[in-house]
Amino acid sequence: MKGYVDKALCVACGMCVGSCPEGFRLGGDGLAEGYQELPAESVEDAQQAAGDCPVGAITIISQ
Numbered sequence: 001m002k003g004y005v006d007k008a009l010c011v012a013c014g015m016c017v018g019s020c021p022e023g024f025r026l027g028g029d030g031l032a033e034g035y036q037e038l039p040a041e042s043v044e045d046a047q048q049a050a051g052d053c054p055v056g057a058i059t060i061i062s063q
């Protein structure tokens, strides 16, 4: 599983990076991105980040 960020929605608040750094980082454009396969122990944090994102930009996708 991997976090996916809709950059058209992201407002770069950084919340997801803080709550799930294994799943999200800020890219060179300053917007969040999912950057790697989620470690099993981080899936719950990523799902929480998706729920907490103020603009609903995060989706957790299966690969």
Ligand code: SF4
Binding pocket: 005, 009, 010, 011, 012, 013, 014, 015, 016, 017, 031, 032, 052, 053, 054, 055, 056, 057, 058
């Ligand atoms: S929580 Fe949402 S708006 Fe904030 S940086 Fe992450 S994806 Fe962007």
